[in-house]
Amino acid sequence: xxxxxxxxxxxxxxxxxxxxxxxxxxxxxxxxxxxxxxxxxxxxxxxxxxxxxxxxxxxxxxxxxxxxxxxxxxxxxxxxxxxxxxxxxxxxxxxxxxxxxxxxxxxxxxxxxxxxxxxxxxxxxxxxxxxxxxxxxxxxxxxxxxxxxxxxxxxxxxxxxxxxxxxxxxxxxxxxxxxxxxxxxxxxxxxxxxxxxxxxxxxxxxxxxxxxxxxxxxxxxxxxxxxxxxxxxxxxxxxxxxxxxxxxxxxxxxxxxxxxxxxxxxxxxxxxxxxxxxxxxxxxxxxxxxxxxxxxxxxxxxxxxxxxxxxxxxxxxxxxxxxxxxxxxxxxxxxxxxxxxxxxxxxxxxxxxxxxxxxxxxxxxxxxxxxxxxxxxxxxxxxx
Amino acid sequence: xxxxxxxxxxxxxxxxxxxxxxxxxxxxxxxxxxxxxxxxxxxxxxxxxxxxxxxxxxxxxxxxxxxxxxxxxxxxxxxxxxxxxxxxxxxxxxxxxxxxxxxxxxxxxxxxxxxxxxxxxxxxxxxxxxxxxxxxxxxxxxxxxxxxxxxxxxxxxxxxxxxxxxxxxxxxxxxxxxxxxxxxxxxxxxxxxxxxxxxxxxxxxxxxxxxxxxxxxxxxxxxxxxxxxxxxxxxxxxxxxxxxxxxxxxxxxxxxxxxxxxxxxxxxxxxxxxxxxxxxxxxxxxxxxxxxxxxxxxxxxxxx
Numbered sequence: 001x002x003x004x005x006x007x008x009x010x011x012x013x014x015x016x017x018x019x020x021x022x023x024x025x026x027x028x029x030x031x032x033x034x035x036x037x038x039x040x041x042x043x044x045x046x047x048x049x050x051x052x053x054x055x056x057x058x059x060x061x062x063x064x065x066x067x068x069x070x071x072x073x074x075x076x077x078x079x080x081x082x083x084x085x086x087x088x089x090x091x092x093x094x095x096x097x098x099x100x101x102x103x104x105x106x107x108x109x110x111x112x113x114x115x116x117x118x119x120x121x122x123x124x125x126x127x128x129x130x131x132x133x134x135x136x137x138x139x140x141x142x143x144x145x146x147x148x149x150x151x152x153x154x155x156x157x158x159x160x161x162x163x164x165x166x167x168x169x170x171x172x173x174x175x176x177x178x179x180x181x182x183x184x185x186x187x188x189x190x191x192x193x194x195x196x197x198x199x200x201x202x203x204x205x206x207x208x209x210x211x212x213x214x215x216x217x218x219x220x221x222x223x224x225x226x227x228x229x230x231x232x233x234x235x236x237x238x239x240x241x242x243x244x245x246x247x248x249x250x251x252x253x254x255x256x257x258x259x260x261x262x263x264x265x266x267x268x269x270x271x272x273x274x275x276x277x278x279x280x281x282x283x284x285x286x287x288x289x290x291x292x293x294x295x296x297x298x299x300x301x302x303x304x305x306x307x308x309x310x311x312x313x314x315x316x317x318x319x320x321x322x323x324x325x326x327x328x329x330x331x332x333x334x335x336x337x338x339x340x341x342x343x344x345x346x347x348x349x350x351x352x353x354x355x356x357x358x359x360x361x362x363x364x365x366x367x368x369x370x371x372x373x374x375x376x377x378x379x380x381x382x383x384x
Numbered sequence: 385x386x387x388x389x390x391x392x393x394x395x396x397x398x399x400x401x402x403x404x405x406x407x408x409x410x411x412x413x414x415x416x417x418x419x420x421x422x423x424x425x426x427x428x429x430x431x432x433x434x435x436x437x438x439x440x441x442x443x444x445x446x447x448x449x450x451x452x453x454x455x456x457x458x459x460x461x462x463x464x465x466x467x468x469x470x471x472x473x474x475x476x477x478x479x480x481x482x483x484x485x486x487x488x489x490x491x492x493x494x495x496x497x498x499x500x501x502x503x504x505x506x507x508x509x510x511x512x513x514x515x516x517x518x519x520x521x522x523x524x525x526x527x528x529x530x531x532x533x534x535x536x537x538x539x540x541x542x543x544x545x546x547x548x549x550x551x552x553x554x555x556x557x558x559x560x561x562x563x564x565x566x567x568x569x570x571x572x573x574x575x576x577x578x579x580x581x582x583x584x585x586x587x588x589x590x591x592x593x594x595x596x597x598x599x600x601x602x603x604x605x606x607x608x609x610x611x612x613x614x615x616x617x618x619x620x621x622x623x624x625x626x627x628x629x630x631x632x633x634x635x636x637x638x639x640x641x642x643x644x645x646x647x648x649x650x651x652x653x654x655x656x657x658x659x660x661x662x663x664x665x666x667x668x669x670x671x672x673x674x675x676x677x678x679x680x681x682x683x684x685x686x687x688x
Contacts, residue, residue, distance in 0.1 A: 104648040130648050193543045194528045200632050203650045204643040208632075243528075245550040246632035250520065255529045372649045380460040383633055 042307035046158060047142050048315065051308065054144070057315065060308035062092040067309040069095055070110055070121040071102040075249055075274065077164060077265040078329035085325070086316055093309055103205060104130040111137050115303050122310035124299045127206045129368045131160055131297050138299040141311055143318045148338035153295065162295040162334040163317065164326040166263030167286045167360060168214035171270065173258040175281040184218040184232065184287060187259065193240050197247040197257040198233075199266075202375045206294065209371060211261040212379075213363065214292040223367045226374060234382040242383060253279045268330035268353075284330065291360035295334065320344035332356040437665065440658025452659040461640060465663060467552045468621060468637040475559040476616035482560070483567020484609060487575040490568075495576075504572075507565035514562055519629035522549060522558050552635040555627060559620050566619060567612055574608035607679045614675050618668060637664060 037051065037060060044050075051057040061067075067086075074080030083095055098119070099106055104127040114120035124131075124138070131138070140158040153162035170181050176195075181187065187196050199207040216222070216229030236242040247257040249270045260267065264284055271282030298317060304310040316322060323333035324346040330353055339345040363371060443449040455461050486503070493500045524530050528547045536545050548554035578601060586596040624638040634640060637660060645657035 103646045105646045105651075105654070109646075109654075127648050129651060133651055190543070194546050197632070201634055201643055204647045206648045209649045240546065243550060244633040245630055246628070251523065254523070256523050256527045368649070369651075372651070376650045380463075380634065384460075384463075 037308070039307065042311075043139065043302065043304060045307065045311060046140050048144055048311070051311075054315070057308060057312055058090065061306070061312040062090065064306040064309045065093060066118075066306050067093050067095050067313055068098060068119060068122045068306065069313070070098045070107050070124070071100060071104070072097055072125060073100045075266070075269045075277075077166070077263075077331040078269070078325045082317075082322055082325050085322065086313065089316070090312065093312075108134045108137065111301050111303070118305045120301065120303060120305050122301055122304040122306050123313050124297070124301065125163065126160075126297050126299060127294065128297060128363075129206065129365060129372070131299065132365045135159055137302055139302040139304070139307075141300045141314060143314050145318045145335065145338075148318070148335045148342075150334075150337065153334055160297040160299045163298045164265075164323075164331040164333045165293040165295040165360075165362070166265045166331050167357070168210050168261065168292040169264040169267050169284050169286045169330075171252070171260045171262065171267030171282055171284050173252075173255060173279060173281050174283050176255070176258045180283070181259075181285055181287075184215060187241060188235060188239050190239070192259060194243055195257075196236055196241050196259045196261065197243040197245060197251075198260070199262045200246055202379055203372070207262055207266075209368075209375065210263070210292060210294055212375065213361075213371065214261070214287075217290050217292055217361060218287055223361050223363055224370065226371045227378075230375070230378050230382050237383045244383065249274065249277060252282060253277065255279075263331070265326070265329040265331035273329070286357075291357050292362070293332075293360045294362045324349060327353055433661075433665070436658055437662045438658065439655050440660075440662050442655055442658075444652055444655065452653075452656045455644075455653075455656045455659060456663070460634070461660070464635055464637050464640050467635050469667065471552055471555055471559070471636065472617045472620040475556050475563050475620045476613050478556070479560055479563030479567050479616050480571075480609065480613040483564045483571055483612070484575075486564070486568050487572050490572065491575055491578075503568070507568040510565035511562055511569055513565075514623065515625035516629045518558060518561060518626050522561075522630070526557070550630055550632075552631070555630065558626060558630070559623065563616050563620060567616060570612045570615060571608060574605055574612075578604065610675060610678050614671055617671060621664065621667065 037045065041050075042060060048054055048057050051060055069083070072079040072083065074083070083097060087093070087095055096119070098110065098121065102110075104124075107121060107124050107126055108130055110121050111124075138159040140155075142158040143161075146154070146158070146161075149161055155161065170187075172181055174180070177191070186192075198211040199205055202209040202212050212229040212233060213223070213226050214229070215232040216226040219228035219232050221228035233242060243257060245251070245257065247260045247262070251257040252260060252270045260270075264286060267282065267284040269278075271278050271284060272280050298314055300307070300310045300314060318335060320335075320339055320342075323335050323339060324344075326333040327336065327346065328349045333339075336345065336356055340350075440452050441448060441450070443451065490500055490503060522530075526532050526547055526549050528549075530547065530549075533545055533547050537543065549558070582600050583596050586600060591599070622638065624642065627636055627639060628642065631639065634643060641657045641660045641664075644660060645654050647653065
């Protein structure tokens with residue numbers, strides 16, 4: 001008997017808590033309607049016009065008072081400053097920055113599992129491969145400067161649009177390697193023992209896969225054939241130079257990971273630009289030859305709990321002010337060509353970072369899928 | 385984990401029920417006290433565990449499938465399961481023995497003395513020490529640029545030695561850093577339950593110190609010892625954050641679950657995380673079953 005009571009009470013309690021969870025979920029969904037637009041209407045707004053202009057959008061966003069962003073590390077492409085800038089410009093909107101070190105897949109998982117809740121992400125900064133598989137999560141929205149993004153860098157309906165790209169670069173400690181790094185094969189030299197790290201497992205992290213793709217381009221491979229890149233890392237491992245740990249700003253500052261292959265904006269962000277948290281001797285090189293990049297996309301969650309703030313964030317991202325912040329971090333913003341034409345680019349920053357290369361390779365979704373399949377089969381053995 | 389601790393504590397049989405005490409008193413409402421824990425365990429342990437494992441039986445589109453289990457045919461998965469079991473076994477055995485020796489040494493000290501107090505509180509703090517903080521402590525001491533290897537390489541020439549810290553076996557000393565204190569915490573009560581009178585009885589009957597340990601001490605302590613060792617195994621088997629901060633290229637089951645569930649490159653395999661989680665549960669069930677058998681044997685001995 002005792003046991004049965006216990007189960008019954010436990011079940012009842014579980015049900016009560018679950019119901020309470022649902023109830024608060026629905027109230028967050030139906031409540032919070034702006035004067036001008038209901039939540040459902042705001043979630044379907046496709047441009048600033050639906051809010052009656054920029055003032056209407058700002059008013060609606062301030063009424064919501066919150067914005068949930070996800071997987072934006074402060075040291076990544078200047079996101080620390082970009083978030084702070086938004087909060088300064090719109091002090092009535094509080095930004096919740098969730099899971100800063102997560103992956104694009106984490107963004108999608110959060111949007112699905114927290115659907116209808118007030119904590120769900122409002123906006124995505126997302127890699128192309130994951131984006132392509134989850135287009136049903138992306139609401140069409142076109143920012144005011146839509147025409148400044150070239151047509152093959154955006155979805156005609158506005159479900160996604162390129163934001164910025166880095167180039168795969170090699171960051172290294174000039175104090176430890178005064179001779180520098182001129183070509184990829186330099187990394188196979190004995191003085192680089194236990195030195196070269198990449199940003200995770202290529203079968204998990206896009207940035208690590210991009211390091212392999214860059215190595216492939218430098219070793220006679222191509223976007224459709226990244227095997228030479230896997231072979232390079234195999235040789236690096238054989239030479240004892242590959243370091244199987246995850247580099248962070250702290251391991252770069254302490255000298256534990258003296259060479260890191262990663263996006264240029266991260267290498268720049270971990271160097272002297274980071275001030276006391278960075279490594280003052282950290283140098284970023286993009287090797288000559290065809291570069292490797294990968295645009296990250298912006299998109300608005302269809303079920304955004306703060307739909308107006310989400311759209312205001314996109315408007316903010318595509319202002320010259322923020323696009324220049326990406327550039328300062330070594331990330332090339334999508335509106336750079338238009339900004340150069342209009343003269344809104346920060347010229348001193350552009351001179352320092354250098355212009356975006358006219359030709360660099362990025363993987364389309366079929367190439368990315370093929371590369372992933374190859375890595376899933378070959379990578380573990382190559383560096384095992 | 386909690387269940388395991390209470391098991392190992394229960395095994396020592398420190399507080400036998402008083403004969404003739406009114407048994408039924410308070411039983412009628414006593415179960416209410418258990419409700420918060422049961423609800424908590426169900427909500428935060430039971431339901432998530434069932435959901436996670438169930439996800440292993442479904443495809444991305446929601447259809448029932450066994451395809452996720454094909455991951456066990458891959459050599460990498462097999463290697464990583466072996467890696468997880470090996471690391472957990474070594475760190476549990478070494479941790480249990482070292483912890484038991486420390487407990488033995490502590491027995492000689494006054495229970496309320498300052499050294500005992502320090503070791504007790506240090507153990508409870510260090511047993512919870514893990515994740516990125518612990519990883520960094522070891523990078524600073526045992527990394528390639530850490531004190532140990534910098535000194536060694538200065539003496540024997542540059543690049544003579546490489547730190548093993550970023551490999552699966554290299555995690556053993558890191559894990560021992562929290563395994564040994566956990567052993568001290570959980571095993572000490574059992575050690576304290578050894579009555580000095582038993583030693584005196586053995587001596588009176590002409591036994592040596594060795595006879596005492598061989599015939600009394602070890603048999604009495606064995607169930608608690610193995611219970612604690614299994615707790616240590618589970619603790620290391622399920623560890624993730626420390627390993628993830630040190631190793632980026634996989635090699636452990638917990639890292640495989642992370643990779644499968646969060647991958648942004650190899651897509652459509654997220655539900656393999658569920659079948660990998662099932663493998664973890666199966667390993668733990670097998671261990672618990674073995675422990676149950678051991679304990680029943682030990683209890684039979686105790687009845688005689």
